Structure formats: C-alpha cells, structure tokens
Amino acid sequence: MNTASLQFDQVSKVFPGVKALNGVSFEARAGQVHGLLGENGAGKSTLLKILGGQYRPDGGRLLLNGQACHFSSASDAIKAGIAVIHQELQYVPELTVAENVLLGRLPQRFGFVDKKAASAMVAARLAAIGVDLDPDALMIDLSIAQRQMAEICKAVLQDAQVIAFDEPTSSLSHRESEVLFKLVKDLRASGKTLIYISHRLEELYALCDCCTIFRDGRKVATHPVMADVPRDLLISDMVGREVSDIYDYRPRQLGQERLQVRGMLGEHLAAPLDFAVRAGEVLGFFGLVGAGRSELMRLLYGADARSQGQVLLDGQTVSAKGPSAAIEAGIVLCPEDRKEQGILAQSSVAENINISCRRHGLLGGLFLRHAREAALADAFIKRLRIKTPNREQEIRLLSGGNQQKVILARWLAEPDLKVLILDEPTRGIDVGAKNEIYRIIHEVAESGCCVIVISSELPEVLGIADRVIVMREGRISGELDRSAASETAVLRMALPDLV
Amino acid sequence: MKKPLNRAWLTEHSMTLGYAVLFLVLAVSVENFFSAANIVGLMLSVAQIGMVACTMMLCLASRDFDLSVGSTIAFAGVLGAIILEHTQSVTLAVGGGLLAGALIGAGNGVLIAYLKVNALIATLATMLMVRGLAFIVSQGQAVGIADEGFIAFGDARILGLPLPIWVTGACFLVFGVLLNHTVFGRNTLAIGGNPEAARLAGVKVEKLRVWIFLLQGLVTALAGLILASRITSGQPNSATGFELDVISACVLGGVSLQGGKARIFGVLIGVLIMGTVENVMNLMNVDAFYQYLMRGLILLAAVLLDQLKARGSKHG
Amino acid sequence: MKKPLNRAWLTEHSMTLGYAVLFLVLAVSVENFFSAANIVGLMLSVAQIGMVACTMMLCLASRDFDLSVGSTIAFAGVLGAIILEHTQSVTLAVGGGLLAGALIGAGNGVLIAYLKVNALIATLATMLMVRGLAFIVSQGQAVGIADEGFIAFGDARILGLPLPIWVTGACFLVFGVLLNHTVFGRNTLAIGGNPEAARLAGVKVEKLRVWIFLLQGLVTALAGLILASRITSGQPNSATGFELDVISACVLGGVSLQGGKARIFGVLIGVLIMGTVENVMNLMNVDAFYQYLMRGLILLAAVLLDQLKARGSKHG
C-alpha cells in the first residue's frame, strides 16, 4: 500500500491585523479522508491556499512524503501532485467546460489544441464519475452546481496524489452531493491523500476517517477515528461552547397575512404563482436545483422583470420598479450568490452594512453621519460575532461565512424591516454561526416580520420553518405545515414524477 | 495598533509625500520654480484638467469611462462664444454652454446606463459628434469674445489668485465632499465595485449613472467656458487629447479603472504631478522631443514608486 | 435543439449580417463604391488598422490595453528608413524595425506583467517615450526611402491585390488560428476571463502577457514598416490617434474591454465597418465637419443594433 502522506509542520500565516494560522501541525495519510472543521474564519481555507501554492506560509513548512516542499506558485503545487478545489470557484466564464477542466494542460496535436480529444477526455471522465455535463458548454451557461462539478472534475483529472476539497458541497444539491461522495470514496480506495473541509457534520461523519479541528487559527484537536468522536464534542471543540438544539425553534403566535404574492410570473417560471406569509411566520421554500425558488424571490423583490404578478404588503401594492422600491416598502433580500450579488468586494465591512440603511439618518438630508455608521457597524460586528480585525477591513478579505453575516447585518439594520427573504442563508456557514442565524431569524419573526427562507438543506428547512412550500420545475408543487412536514413528504413533492 | 496604522497611513499618503518631496527638490534646484508667479501659473495650467478630473473620478469610480470631455470643452466654449456674440448676454452664454454640457453628459449616461452601450464606444461616438457640432456651429473658425464681463470670468483675481483656480478648488472641495460624505458618492463607488450587488442593495444604478455623466458634462462645459474666456475665443479644435490627460491624472492619483476605488486627494496630486512636470520642463528649457521622453519616464516613475511601496507594505 | 442553435447563430453573426446588408445597400446605391479599384482602396486604407487589431484583440482579450501602437508605427517606420539609408540593406532595415517593435512590446509586457504597472499608464508612458524617440532619431524630419526593393514591399501586387492587403489577410488568419486553436490563444482568453483561475491552473500568466505584448509590438512594427514603404518615407509624426481607432475597431467587433471575450471574425468586421464608413462618406462628398457627426452616429448605430439583438435574443 502507498504510504504517501502530507504533513503540516508549525504552519503560520499572518495577514494585516489577522493571525489566520498559528503554528498548525497535523498529518494526513494516504488512503484516508482527513476532515477539517472549524468556525468561519478559523483558517481552513488559508491552509489549503498554502497547500495549493497560492500563499507562502510565514512560518513552518509542508512535508510531502517526508520531503519539505516550498511552493512559489500554484503550478509548483500542481507539479508536486497537489490539487485543490477552492472555496471560491475559480473558473473562466467564457471558456467551455472542457477547456476549464484542462486549463493549463490542454491536449495538443501539431501545436494546435486538439479540441476533439479534449472534449472526449473530459466527457469520459465526467461520465466515469457520474456527472451529466456537456463538455462543450460554456461555463457561464451552467448553474453554480454544475460549475462546481466541473471544478471537481478538473482537480480529479490532474491525477494528483493529494486532493483537497474546500466546502465542495456548499452549492451542490442532494443528488450531486451523492455523486461527489462516491467520487471521494473511490479516490480514497485508490490510495489518494484527501483533505475535506465542510460545515456539514453529517457529511463529515459519512466520509472522513479522521479529522482536525481549528479555532482562531490554531489546531484544537486531531481525532484519529472520526466515528469515535461524539457530535457534541466536535461542536464544542469548534465553537468553544455547548450548542444543544441548533435550530432553536420555539412556537410563535402568528398574526394576519402580511405579504401576499399574486400571479407572479417571470421568464423562468412555468406558471403564475401565489402564496402568502403571515406576520411572525417563517416560511421555508424547498426544491431541487433550478426549481425556480430564487427566480420567484427575485421577481417579488423587483430584481428581475416580471411578466405579470403583484405583491401586496399589509394590503398595499408594492411597486415593481426594482429593489430600491421593495426596500422602501420594507422587503429585503439576501441573494444566494454572495460573491456576485451580495458583497461590495472592495468596500469595507462598515460600508457593506450601511449601504442601504444610511439613507434614514442623513445630516440635513444630505450628509453621511460617519460616527453613527461606525457605531452601527461595530454593534452588528459584535451582535453577529463577525470575525474581522475591524470595521474598515475590506469585506473580500473576510471568510465566506463572515461575509454572509455582514450581508445579513445590512438588512437587519433596516429600521422598517417587514419582510426578510433569505436565499440559502447558511451556505458555507459554521454550526455556531448557523445557530446564531437561526436565532436571528426567530427574533425577526417574533417582532412581527415575515421571514422567507430558501434552502436546499432539508433538515434546515424542516428545523426552522413554520410552513414549507415546495417548488418543482418552476411551479409550486405543494405546501406543508410544520407538523405535517417530514423529509419524505417534502422530498416526494420536490422530486420529478417518477413515470 | 499604532504601528500598522502608521504604515497604512504611509501607504495611503505615499503619493502625497512623494509629491511633497518632489516639490521641495524642485523648489531648491530649479530656478524660478518656487515663485508666486510660477506657482500661480502652474495651478492655472491645470485648472481645466483639475475641474474635469473631479467628475472623471466619479465616472471611473463607477467603472465607466468618458472620452467625450475634450470635445465638450470645445463645444461649450464655441457655443458660449456664439451666444455671446448674438445676444451680448453673459448669463445666456454661460447658461447655454452649461446646458449643452449637461445634455451631452446626460446623453452619454442614457446611452450607457439604459441602452447598455459600451462606455468606450458610446463616448467615442459622442466625442466625434460633439466635435463635429463644434465645427459645424462655428463653421470651423474660432469665435472671438469681446465682452469684458465674460473675459473677467477667466481673468479676474480674488486674493491674488485667478478665478479659474478658485473654481477648480471649489470643484475639488465639492466633489470631495460628494464622494466621501454623501450617499451619492458612496453609491457611485458601490456600483463601480459590483453593479449587481449595488442594485440588489437598493441603489438605483441606471439613474445614478446618468447623474454622474450629467455632472461630468456640466463641469466639463464649465471648464470649456472658462477656457474660452481665458483665451478670449471659442475654439472648435481646442482640447483634443484632453480626455487622456484627465484620465491619466486620475489613474495617477490612484483611481482604479476597474471601478470602486477613488480618492479625491489622490486625484489632486495626480493633476499636480502632471502640471508640475510640464511646468518644470518648460522652465528648464527641455527640448520638445525630449519632453515626450521625460513625460513618459516620469509617469512611469510615479506609478512604479506607488507600486513598490504597495508591495513593500504587502510583504512587510 | 435546432431552433436555439439558429438563433444563437444569428446572434453570433448579426454584426456580419449587418455588415453584409450595409455592403449590399452601398453597392447598389453609392456610385463607384462597388468597383474593384474602390474595394482595393478601402482594404488598403484599413490594412494597418487591421494588422494591429489582430494583436490588439489578444491584448484586450487578456484584459490589457495598449495605447503605444501609434507611436510604435511611427518609430518602426522611421527607424527602418534610417537603417536603410545607412546600410542600404532591406533585411537590416526590416529586421531592425521589427526588433525595435518587439522590444517596445516586451517592455510594455514586463512593466505590466511583472512590475504590475497599470496598463493604461504603462502604455501611455511608452506611447510618449516612443514618440519622443521617433522624433529624436529623425530629428523631427521625414526620412526618405529610395530603395525600390523596400518600396515594393508596400506597392507590389499579387493577383491584383497589393501586398499590404495580403499581409493583413495573413495576420487575420494566423491570429485567428492562434486565438481559437492553440494553447496560447485559449490561455490568453483564460487570463482575461479570470486571471486568478488561470494562475491556479498553472498558466504562466506573466510570461504569457509579455508574449502578447511582444507580438503586439512586432506586428505593429510590421505595420509601421509597411506604412513607411507605402508612403516612401518614415514620418515621425504619423499614426497619431491610431490606438483609439484600433481599439474601437476591436470593441466594435465584440471584443470586451473586461477581457475574456474575443472573436477574430468580429474584429475583421469591426475594421471593415470603420473603413467602409470613411470610404463612403468621402465617395458621397460628405462635408468634413459633418463626417465627424456621421462617424459618431454610425458607431452608435452599429453597437445599438448589436445591443438590441442581444436583448431580443435574451427575452425571446
């Protein structure tokens, strides 16, 4: 058996104001899946970026099969047999799937790219791992999940000894996740060294042989046998406190119907849709990838043009003129694609929080109140436990989960919040933070707002929603009250009819 | 906490410090450089670029681009001069010029924001059309200005400084406040950083863009009128290549062409560097051909300095 | 599967179709337009722009920008002429000109790729410096070319078409193949589309960039030499403003300034549109002042058409 192994020895990395990694040591063995866990901002991705040659460590070293290696670029790491699937997908939108997968090593014939061979090669590999994707499709035309699968295929095709996955399932649906799990298991069987980061504990238990837990840039513990670690220990290692019921659901008194959506129809919906939300209600939306949940919410929010439909809030028609009108009426949306639609990447945390709500507190109706904005930002950083050196940090430098919290803060700062729509709010978020977000969701609901949560994680929907609407292929395929909503009931509504 | 702040401060203001050092060196080494007359002359020489750089900064910050400013300067000047010739009314002349500028700007804005035309092509088209208009309305001839009131506009002095310098100063002040202390400015940066995210956060992206271009047109027209008054004529072929000068000054001042980044102080420094280089070369009687070489070298030196420092701070 | 393909095809080639229609309309309505002499003249008039547009396309596709091409044309022409004057060797003259172009390009590339200088500023600086050099080496005077061999370079005809047109055609062919069928081309698109992704996939981003600029310099120098041979002299002040023409042609042809998008066929159409518009206006005796207006309008019309169609296909 292959004994290749990867050792991290006292690895440290410092960013201005942040000690992202602080003397981390552990070893990942061949033929094993080594799980990495930790809160948002604990330093997991930073470690993988060092592994992938993207960053150089400020201290410590990497040993591959006992040999110290120093990567000065990504290509060095690739040459050494390391493949990393990064948390932020790294693809070229205007190139095809095949070209993306083979980027950096396109097959050539007589000096020309052999496109046929490339397509065939990628098609074969995609088929082998069970992914249904056209290798000649442009990346930009794919869904996020499909892009993710292409990225995974890219790493696998590198024929690396070490493959590291950074939250690969965060944007995958159930079915694609299954494909991935099988792939990971096959790779393990073939003796590869695998590193796997995820915030989903079930996944980690199902896949990993052992795990290492991070907190604040330090290693807290390495557990050699994953199956032996009790769940509560994992969570408390990670979060540094006990979390009993992460969904934290408490029954609430529901009020009148506040939000009514009537005959909503847009480009990607199959039929006009109606639904309503009561004051204080948390309404969950479940569906498979592409079911049309995001589209429905974007139409409601005025982000996309509707072909018909109406939104009533407290009996008043809400203008469809665009997000600004919706916000003015008290409807806000946290979009699903954080990087493209959510964050203002180069702006500070404070700026990202204040961008919308600041219009309420202008000096003389014109000038910004800097002190007030700063105080507000600080308050939210504290309340949501956003991990950032200070409020002036550019948001793109925060870890993914913390970025999500900032976007949430942006909307919680709205003084007149009536409807809070969250599209995949806990994607890429650690257990502790998830718990905090659920708490906030309940808080908001308790104050009499409507909360709509779209999620592709079934347990989450079932755990927090008072009522679940299920969508399928651009239609509402069913609706269940909390009491009636079981996994099977919901899935039956979400899956295409089995003919 | 103290140390990194100092370094950040240094990084932030390195260009300013660099310019201050340059200025000192020139003051002691170049004859006649550090005299009231020369400094006033220097400032006057960048007055037009300075004004327009203020709005160009907004435009670049919102990830747009405006090539039409040179033509607008010419057109506003010519138009003002013609109106003045016909009506003898300074108010009408200035009003007409400004209105024309605002319309041109708004036109650019509508093309880019609503009709989604690429900013480079849209403003290139307006650049050509407006230049054509300037030639057409003037029949290709400079239009003389005789009105003393209008000429005073570019000539009068307040506290020893010519009016155009005051106007430029006011522009820097107003647009600095606009950028840093108003929703307008912040939203401008937001749409430059990520237009889609800004829109979802409630920014009226299209409307804002039109306003930015409208302001740009307005300020450019003002610069054109002031130029016309300074040179006592509206010249249809003036200010060619002006757009590149303005954009360079902005980029030199740290405004990113990728949008989302702008500092009014940086732009001021960028403008001053451009003016100083030219001024000094003329003071030192540098041969015209070598001036090209020198200007190129100094541009490079300035950005390389900035670059080195940025890297230093990254690794340090 | 059939229908969307057709529509996609239509979208893809709308510009070409548009140009074909324009061409037909002009052929029947404008006297002298559709004559061998005129078509050859038209093609000759865009030969230089066409050559350089091929490499500019690569440059823009990789999310860069090159303002120095106009100066390089002038410098290569002047240098070639001077070498020829001194050595009487066509080989040395052409070799020297090309070498200079390649060096200028590589210099740009190093500045941008390794020293991380903003492309606008870097190439603006080279534009100034190279123009200065052109003036300096020629002392501001046109350098005459008497060598028949060298002149033939721009004058000789093969199958009735002047050599420069063949060269331009060859450039389109070579760079079309390069873009679409080689690793070089695909990687160029990749670094323009997402430099970080390309780097992580092991593409040598810096090296590639230098090569792109080097090629750009080389082809530009070739264009400069051909121009010099056509006008039988190296003129230091030729091709001013050339860079904007080239970039416009590319953008008109659908090359994105945001990088990652380029189609050689689009560029060809962009170049032809620019040439045709100018040609027809002169054929139709459009007044010089109105030509500005028309050029602007037609640019706008072209992109608006493209825009409308893009939208139509999105909603349809």
Next chain:
Amino acid sequence: ADPVKIGFLVKQAEEPWFQDEWKYAEQAAKDKGFTLVKIGIPNGEKMMAAIDNLAAQKAQGFVICAPDVKLGAAVARAAKRHDLKVISVDDQLVDGAGKPIAGIPHMGISGYEIGKQVGLGLLEEIKKRGWNLNEVGALRVAFDQLPTGRERTMGAIDALKAAGLPAANVIDAPQAKTDTENAFNAANIAFTKNPKFKHWVAMGMNDEAVLGAVRAGEGRGIRKDELIAIGIGGSQTALNEFTKPAPTAFFGTVLISPKRHGYETAANMHSWITTNQAPPAVTLTSGTLMTRQNQTELRKQMGL
C-alpha cells in the same frame, strides 16, 4: 540690466518647419547673446500656460506662432499683464473680430498668398504641358478643421479658377488627420470617384498631404505625366522626393524660409528689448517655388 531672455512659442513643435525656425532663432541667440526659451503650444490652454511660464522665468518678450490666429486678444492680454513684448511669426494674430492686433509686430506669410503661389506654379506647368484646363481635375487634399489649412488650399484653387478651371473640376479629398496616410486614403477615393479627368493637379496644406496624393496616384497608374503636385513648406518630405533617382509626380513645393522667420524675429525682439526699438508692424516674406531642378541653388540662396 537683467540678462535678456526671449521666448519662442510655436503651435506645432513636431513639425519640421518649426524645428527649423527654432534652430535659426537659437543661432540669433548665440550671435546676440541672449537666452532663448522654446515651448511648444499645441492649443490655447497650453499657450496660456506657456506665457505664464515665461513670465515666471522673467523673460522680457516672446515670439509666437499661435495655434489659432483668433487667440490674438488672449495673447495681447496675457502679455500686457506680465509686461512682456510680443512679435508674431508665420501667422498674423487677429482679435475677436478678425482685425490684426495693433501693437504686435508681425513677420510671416499669408496662407492665402502662399496658396496662390501653388496655384500659379501649377498653372505654369499645365501651360507648359499644353493641357486643356477643362480636362484637369484639381485635387484639394483638405483639412478644413484648421483655418490656415483651408486658406492655403483655397488660395491655390482660386488661382486655378481665375485662370479658367471649371468649378466642377475641383475635387475635395478631406483627410481625417494631417498625416500622409490619411491624405493617401482620401486622395485614393477621389481618384476612384472621378475617372473622367485626363489630367490631375494636386495641392494640400503641407508637403505631407500632397505626398499622400502622389502615392495614391501612383497606386492607380496616375503618374508624373498625368499628375502635377505642388506642396507647401519645402520640408525634408519634399526634398526626399527630389532626391529620388527618377522624378515623381511631386513636382515642387513652395519654399518659405524658416531662417528669416526664426532668426530675424528673435533678433528683432532682442533689439526691441535692449534698444527699445520696435520692429516694423508687418513684414511679409514670400514663398518661392522649389522644384527638382532649382532645389540646391534655391536652398543655398536662402541659407538653408
């Protein structure tokens, strides 16, 4: 007294003509012992900056060829404010109404007159060849965006018309920029459009423009026997054509002397400053037709 410092401001420093003017002004500076400050002023804005700059350098006066003659009033005002003496060279400065500005002595040429000389030169050669004016197309490579460019070419056209050239035979070829390539393209189209003419004459605002017409003609088989082209300036561009082994259609150029303009204006300014003796209000120099035959002799005569 302060050392004498004189500015010499020209609109197009890149043009060979102005390089020559500067060269001869430099000679005057050496001969008379003053400092010469040379600044290029491509537009009104740069012109104002340059005058301010001169004042800051404590110059006492300057010679100027402004980017536009209508900048006269602005020049006069700026000079007065800084107490500088002014002489205009090449192009005479006028006020807003188009009247020459009193108090600014001038030495130069009249664009229109120079153009006329081009026309007369063409006519003489036409007569020599025995062409019928009705069969002659007059190609005007036009850059009307520049008023002096228009004046010059119109001067030539008017001379031809006065001699009987039908107005319909005047063919405009508007160049988009002032370089040879653009002239080439414009002329090429003009030739295409008008196959009916047996003979051609060509003129333009400078030698570079006319050269474009000559090359375009060659490309279409219209060579020196069917085309007479006369440029303006007598620059290296023209001389290059004359030194070619075989004559081309580039028949001649109206040579104007940068030497007189450069040297004399600078010297005049010097004596104005030192002896307070103002030069004559207007001195007009004339151009001379330079051809392949008389080039050496003529240039020697002019001290070039």
